Amino acid sequence: MDSPEEDPAASQYLNNISIPSALITKDFADKLKKVLNGNELVTMKLDWRESLPHPDERVEYEFWTNSNDECGPKCDAQVEFVRNFKGVAQILERGGYTQFTPHYITWYCPQAFIESKQCKAQCINNGRYCAPDPEQDFSVGYDGKQVVTENLRQLCVFKVTNETSPRQPWKWWDFVTDFQIRCPMEEKKYGPACAEEVIKSLSIDVEAVRKCMGNPDADEENPILRNEQDAQVGQGTRGDVTLLPTLIVNQRQYRGKLDKTAVLKAICSGYQESTDPPVCLSDSVETNECLDNNGGCWKSGTLTACQDTFRGRICQCPLVSGVQLEGDGYTHCEANGSGRCKVLNGGCWEDTKGDIRYSACQDNQHSGCQCPEGFRGNGTAGADGCVDINECKEKTKCQCSECKCTNTWGSYNCECSGGLLYMQEHDTCINRISSQSKLGLTVSLIVLAGISVLGLGGYVVYKYRLRSYMDSEIRAIMAQYMPLDSQNDSVQTHSQDNDV
Numbered sequence: 001m002d003s004p005e006e007d008p009a010a011s012q013y014l015n016n017i018s019i020p021s022a023l024i025t026k027d028f029a030d031k032l033k034k035v036l037n038g039n040e041l042v043t044m045k046l047d048w049r050e051s052l053p054h055p056d057e058r059v060e061y062e063f064w065t066n067s068n069d070e071c072g073p074k075c076d077a078q079v080e081f082v083r084n085f086k087g088v089a090q091i092l093e094r095g096g097y098t099q100f101t102p103h104y105i106t107w108y109c110p111q112a113f114i115e116s117k118q119c120k121a122q123c124i125n126n127g128r129y130c131a132p133d134p135e136q137d138f139s140v141g142y143d144g145k146q147v148v149t150e151n152l153r154q155l156c157v158f159k160v161t162n163e164t165s166p167r168q169p170w171k172w173w174d175f176v177t178d179f180q181i182r183c184p185m186e187e188k189k190y191g192p193a194c195a196e197e198v199i200k201s202l203s204i205d206v207e208a209v210r211k212c213m214g215n216p217d218a219d220e221e222n223p224i225l226r227n228e229q230d231a232q233v234g235q236g237t238r239g240d241v242t243l244l245p246t247l248i249v250n251q252r253q254y255r256g257k258l259d260k261t262a263v264l265k266a267i268c269s270g271y272q273e274s275t276d277p278p279v280c281l282s283d284s285v286e287t288n289e290c291l292d293n294n295g296g297c298w299k300s301g302t303l304t305a306c307q308d309t310f311r312g313r314i315c316q317c318p319l320v321s322g323v324q325l326e327g328d329g330y331t332h333c334e335a336n337g338s339g340r341c342k343v344l345n346g347g348c349w350e351d352t353k354g355d356i357r358y359s360a361c362q363d364n365q366h367s368g369c370q371c372p373e374g375f376r377g378n379g380t381a382g383a384d385g386c387v388d389i390n391e392c393k394e395k396t397k398c399q400c401s402e403c404k405c406t407n408t409w410g411s412y413n414c415e416c417s418g419g420l421l422y423m424q425e426h427d428t429c430i431n432r433i434s435s436q437s438k439l440g441l442t443v444s445l446i447v448l449a450g451i452s453v454l455g456l457g458g459y460v461v462y463k464y465r466l467r468s469y470m471d472s473e474i475r476a477i478m479a480q481y482m483p484l485d486s487q488n489d490s491v492q493t494h495s496q497d498n499d500v
Contacts, residue, residue: 053251062248063102064105065104067150068131085263092279106225108129109122121145130144131144152222157175249269273309274307281309297313300333347361349380349386358372390407391405
């Protein structure tokens with residue numbers, strides 16, 4: 001809300017205006033009229049939550065202001081806003097949640113009037129950058145050139161703190177706030193001397209700020225102020241900046257009240273859901289929808305899929321102890337992958353009685369539940385997920401005539417009468433002594449059989465080798481006294497060869 005013209009008499013009533021105005025489509029207006037004609041109660045709320053773009057986890061916003069503090073209610077409102085919003089702005093900037101840029105409106109003097117007294121008093125750099133006279137009286141007080149020079153100094157404070165390591169762009173808020181308190185026009189302290197004292201007190205490099213400002217008396221372009229004039233021209237949905245103060249959030253002009261809470265809500269509207277900074281989730285700024293019926297989201301014990309956001313809430317399965325739960329976030333969330341059994345036992349059944357614990361979750365399985373041996377069921381969490389199998393009643397175990405079956409939780413006990421021994425793998429009872437005797441006899445027979453085979457084999461080899469030795473000795477002795485068959489054959493063959 002604003003008065004149509006600069007009227008001191010009307011300006012005092014601006015803060016009392018309580019009837020907001022807004023533009024709406026005719027189609028929507030017709031629907032409102034229809035409801036009102038039916039004598040129904042209509043409650044309307046102006047809300048920025050869905051009217052600003054919210055593309056990512058950082059909000060870019062600009063604040064167009066002026067260092068002049070003698071322009072009436074407008075200047076007073078700006079001064080009060082900067083003081084109140086400084087703390088929140090610095091928290092957001094330090095946390096990397098925002099990218100803030102201060103701006104200052106400047107005008108230029110038409111070429112035909114550059115040499116006029118008015119332009120010389122209100123402009124620097126030979127008429128290129130101008131500001132209105134603070135008191136609207138060229139003969140008293142401060143001139144516009146002093147205002148535009150101070151605007152340039154404040155821009156350079158931001159530039160130096162933003163580009164010097166370590167980066168501390170949030171110091172702009174400290175400087176502007178302190179300058180407003182320590183260097184007001186009313187006390188005739190407004191100017192470079194007081195400003196540089198404030199700069200020194202904040203440990204900002206004074207020489208770097210002076211170098212950034214350049215020479216205001218030079219007949220040349222100043223890159224800092226030239227950039228400000230270019231930024232005043234709107235592009236796309238941004239619009240031109242023509243009024244002070246102007247706040248732009250994510251390239252959209254904010255037209256609400258210049259109030260700490262109202263502006264914070266507008267900035268908080270610019271975050272993608274689930275990336276809101278903590279300051280946007282405080283009770284004074286928004287309502288936690290997860291407190292009402294858990295927002296309609298999945299919940300198990302202290303774990304919940306409801307995540308509060310500034311614009312509402314989202315149902316998203318949480319990340320717990322490094323394990324990401326998976327599901328729709330509304331009806332179910334379950335842990336999958338390695339370590340899943342550490343989180344809600346993977347959504348599977350588990351129970352403990354005394355020192356015995358059974359679980360349907362297996363770490364070597366990526367997902368799913370399986371009842372352990374001795375239980376049956378689907379394995380999911382709950383009392384009926386896995387039910388003990390009564391092997392005795394169902395006659396699946398311990399069914400021999402000598403057996404006595406007793407069911408236990410997750411297993412069974414089987415005892416044999418008459419001192420017999422129960423063989424679980426065969427589900428039968430056997431005699432302890434008989435079995436030991438038979439076992440010993442069997443082992444003994446096997447050992448004796450082995451020894452016998454080895455002895456017989458050795459004897460056969462011995463006899464064979466002994467006979468072969470004796471045969472060779474006998475043949476050698478006989479060869480000394482009589483010719484053998486092989487020798488006769490050799491002699492006869494030799495005689496025949498001689499006859500021929």
